[in-house]
Amino acid sequence: MTTEIIGIVATFIITLLLAIPLGKYIAKVYQGDKTFLDFLNPVERFIYRICGIDVAKQMNWKEHLVALLVINLVWFVIGFVILLTQGWLPLNPDGNPNMTPDLAFNTAISFLVNCNLQHYSGETGLSYFSQLVVITFLQFVSAATGMAALAVLFNALKERTTTHLGNFFDYFTKSITRILLPLSLIVAVILVFSGTPASFDGKDTITNLQGDTVQVSRGPAAGMIAIKHIGTNGGGWFGVNSAHPLENPSYLTNTVELVAQVIIPIALVFALGFYLNRKKLAVMVFGVMTVGFLCLLVPTVIAEVNGNPAITAMGIDQSAGAMEGKETRFGTGISAYWSVVTTIISTGSVNSMHDSSMPVSNLTLLMGMMINAFYGGCGVGILNFFIFIIIAVFVAGLMVGRTPEFMGKKIEAREMKIAMLIALLHPFLILTGTALSSYMVTADSSIAWLNNPGYHGFSEMLYEYTSSSANNGSGFEGLGDNNPFWNITTGFVLILGRFLPIIGPLAIAGLLAQKKYIPEGAGTLRTDTATFGLMVFGVIVIVAALSFFPALTLGPIAEYFSLY
Amino acid sequence: MKTYFKSSLLLTLVLIFLTAFVYPVLVRGIAYLAPGQGKGVNIESNGKVVGYANIGQKFTEDRYFWGRPSAVDYNAAGSAGSNKGPSNPDYLQIVQDRIDTFIAHNPTITAAQIPAEMVTASGSGLDPHISVQSALIQVERIAQTRGIELGKINQLITQQEQGPLLGIAGPADIVNVLKLNIELDKLN
Numbered sequence: 001m002t003t004e005i006i007g008i009v010a011t012f013i014i015t016l017l018l019a020i021p022l023g024k025y026i027a028k029v030y031q032g033d034k035t036f037l038d039f040l041n042p043v044e045r046f047i048y049r050i051c052g053i054d055v056a057k058q059m060n061w062k063e064h065l066v067a068l069l070v071i072n073l074v075w076f077v078i079g080f081v082i083l084l085t086q087g088w089l090p091l092n093p094d095g096n097p098n099m100t101p102d103l104a105f106n107t108a109i110s111f112l113v114n115c116n117l118q119h120y121s122g123e124t125g126l127s128y129f130s131q132l133v134v135i136t137f138l139q140f141v142s143a144a145t146g147m148a149a150l151a152v153l154f155n156a157l158k159e160r161t162t163t164h165l166g167n168f169f170d171y172f173t174k175s176i177t178r179i180l181l182p183l184s185l186i187v188a189v190i191l192v193f194s195g196t197p198a199s200f201d202g203k204d205t206i207t208n209l210q211g212d213t214v215q216v217s218r219g220p221a222a223g224m225i226a227i228k229h230i231g232t233n234g235g236g237w238f239g240v241n242s243a244h245p246l247e248n249p250s251y252l253t254n255t256v257e258l259v260a261q262v263i264i265p266i267a268l269v270f271a272l273g274f275y276l277n278r279k280k281l282a283v284m285v286f287g288v289m290t291v292g293f294l295c296l297l298v299p300t301v302i303a304e305v306n307g308n309p310a311i312t313a314m315g316i317d318q319s320a321g322a323m324e325g326k327e328t329r330f331g332t333g334i335s336a337y338w339s340v341v342t343t344i345i346s347t348g349s350v351n352s353m354h355d356s357s358m359p360v361s362n363l364t365l366l367m368g369m370m371i372n373a374f375y376g377g378c379g380v381g382i383l384n385f386f387i388f389i390i391i392a393v394f395v396a397g398l399m400v401g402r403t404p405e406f407m408g409k410k411i412e413a414r415e416m417k418i419a420m421l422i423a424l425l426h427p428f429l430i431l432t433g434t435a436l437s438s439y440m441v442t443a444d445s446s447i448a449w450l451n452n453p454g455y456h457g458f459s460e461m462l463y464e465y466t467s468s469s470a471n472n473g474s475g476f477e478g479l480g481d482n483n484p485f486w487n488i489t490t491g492f493v494l495i496l497g498r499f500l501p502i503i504g505p506l507a508i509a510g511l512l513a514q515k516k517y518i519p520e521g522a523g524t525l526r527t528d529t530a531t532f533g534l535m536v537f538g539v540i541v542i543v544a545a546l547s548f549f550p551a552l553t554l555g556p557i558a559e560y561f562s563l564y
Numbered sequence: 565m566k567t568y569f570k571s572s573l574l575l576t577l578v579l580i581f582l583t584a585f586v587y588p589v590l591v592r593g594i595a596y597l598a599p600g601q602g603k604g605v606n607i608e609s610n611g612k613v614v615g616y617a618n619i620g621q622k623f624t625e626d627r628y629f630w631g632r633p634s635a636v637d638y639n640a641a642g643s644a645g646s647n648k649g650p651s652n653p654d655y656l657q658i659v660q661d662r663i664d665t666f667i668a669h670n671p672t673i674t675a676a677q678i679p680a681e682m683v684t685a686s687g688s689g690l691d692p693h694i695s696v697q698s699a700l701i702q703v704e705r706i707a708q709t710r711g712i713e714l715g716k717i718n719q720l721i722t723q724q725e726q727g728p729l730l731g732i733a734g735p736a737d738i739v740n741v742l743k744l745n746i747e748l749d750k751l752n
Contacts, residue, residue: 200592
């Protein structure tokens with residue numbers, strides 16, 4: 001067990017050591033400073049020319065949002081059509097069929113919004129053409145969309161008064177060419193040398209040692225698995241995601257995939273500090289996020305390492321921890337670490353089955369997604385955190401009797417209204433969806449969605465809507481979710497849970513950027529201190545605890561007391 | 565709005581070319597240099613391909629080491645965990661049945677010696693590994709079935725043992741069941 005704990009600590013330290021220089025680099029990319037990848041300049045200029053994009057044209061916040069929404073609409077249409085017709089398209093060696101309309105709707109939306117909820121299994125649900133042109137493509141562009149939106153926020157928070165906030169297409173394209181593609185390539189190379197397939201061959205049929213005939217699914221998976229983590233997407237090539245021994249062959253690849261999925265979210269926090277030249281602010285944000293992360297991590301690791309008390313009662317040796325749904329080569333320690341990381345940062349890839357995790361872990365994983373701002377997804381994590389900062393500034397301002405200000409701009413009624421609507425949207429979507437599905441299950445006894453009875457069954461539904469609204473994508477996979485009810489309801493939750501939390505913060509940032517800049521004085525509420533960090537943490541806990549506590553009581557908390 | 569639409573469409577096509585064609589083909593090219601040439605790493609016994617090094621196989625005969633319970637019966641056409649919750653009474657009954665079956669096949673073993681992974685389903689249903697302890701408690705059964713000395717089989721386990729990454733990180737002492745069984749066949 002000692003070596004398992006060392007593995008956890010080492011993984012976190014490696015992530016931090018890589019994230020700081022990466023943050024500095026990302027800040028340079030968005031500022032347009034010189035970097036070592038400047039040899040790509042002609043490539044980008046060529047792309048802009050053939051697409052008719054004038055990157056010198058500065059956009060205001062509304063133009064940014066229009067550009068963002070228009071291009072997302074284009075992607076949705078292309079993705080939806082391909083999934084509906086994949087059976088007739090090339091690169092389909094296993095002969096997988098077209099998707100049903102409701103499943104194609106859910107899948108196209110889910111990858112468009114960086115969620116990667118999967119109501120299909122990769123082995124039987126997608127052709128290689130769909131895996132590349134829909135899934136891999138959307139994994140790149142959805143991550144870049146979030147990062148471009150964050151770049152607009154960075155720009156808007158500079159100390160000046162302006163409506164010129166850079167060019168969306170420029171931020172977006174450079175997020176791919178300068179950040180996502182190079183990093184993905186590195187991860188993909190490590191994966192192929194560890195045994196992950198990359199060829200276009202279809203299923204292989206083998207006769208095993210005992211003489212039975214079985215099949216093995218394969219495909220050009222390595223590249224997709226790389227961007228699924230680098231872009232905090234999380235949708236797996238194979239059905240069981242990174243628990244699959246070809247998707248994640250060893251403890252080494254597990255470490256690489258773990259670092260890969262959290263490195264950009266952490267680097268972006270540092271990028272904030274470098275970009276605005278406010279390192280103390282970045283440290284405050286990083287501090288709050290890390291304390292939150294640890295509060296979720298420690299109980300999860302303890303619960304998983306100690307194992308299932310009901311199985312301990314059977315008298316077997318459970319010293320390795322709760323092994324149901326986990327892989328031997330990873331062990332329970334790093335699997336618990338993975339499950340927390342993947343839920344706080346909206347990746348949603350899994351290396352163990354969350355449905356089989358302990359009630360304490362059910363609670364922490366749900367809370368990670370309900371808060372959705374401890375590091376958070378590519379770009380959108382900080383956008384969510386920004387909402388909590390605005391609320392904290394306002395509350396703190398009221399408490400000490402000062403005009404609420406952030407970065408030299410006054411926070412007024414309009415910004416507060418937007419912030420509150422966005423903060424309340426998340427509980428609204430989750431709790432309404434869960435209430436509706438719970439009603440359906442109890443009202444009609446012929447509905448057999450749930451894989452587990454009692455409190456855990458309720459958690460399965462709560463988890464699905466939480467994962468959808470948080471654009472996370474992990475699931476309690478026992479839930480029978482490939483049917484019109486789940487495909488359509490979660491589809492709409494996905495759209496709202498993605499675009500409103502991008503529109504809201506960008507609107508606030510745009511409005512703030514237009515306001516008169518007031519230099520900081522003795523009377524300014526300092527937002528880069530530990531005290532203010534505590535204030536933000538308090539706001540997060542209160543918003544999450546008050547909204548979600550009753551639902552959590554019915555699910556994981558009740559299951560805990562039934563088991564211990 | 566109209567210019568955004570046209571630019572968006574063109575940029576989409578360019579990026580599909582870049583991310584869904586150039587990128588995967590480049591990775592595929594690099595994979596030719598890797599073990600298994602990007603098709604997955606095969607494993608042979610007596611000159612015949614019997615499986616993939618990373619994919620676990622179903623072993624039910626007493627003369628082989630058994631792997632973990634699997635929700636897909638080790639058919640890698642698909643993959644799945646059981647997704648059973650920890651308090652599910654039906655699930656707990658299944659675990660108890662597995663313990664009883666294991667003891668019936670290994671009568672010299674007590675419940676307290678059985679590691680949890682031998683009676684719980686893996687995440688993928690294809691887990692290729694078990695812990696060394698799980699292998700050791702099967703040695704007596706295999707030795708008796710095959711008529712080989714205990715020592716020789718124990719030696720095999722020691723040879724196949726994989727420690728933590730770099731000797732410091734990750735679960736200690738696991739073995740690949742398929743590789744172990746291939747070596748076991750070589751003993752006779």
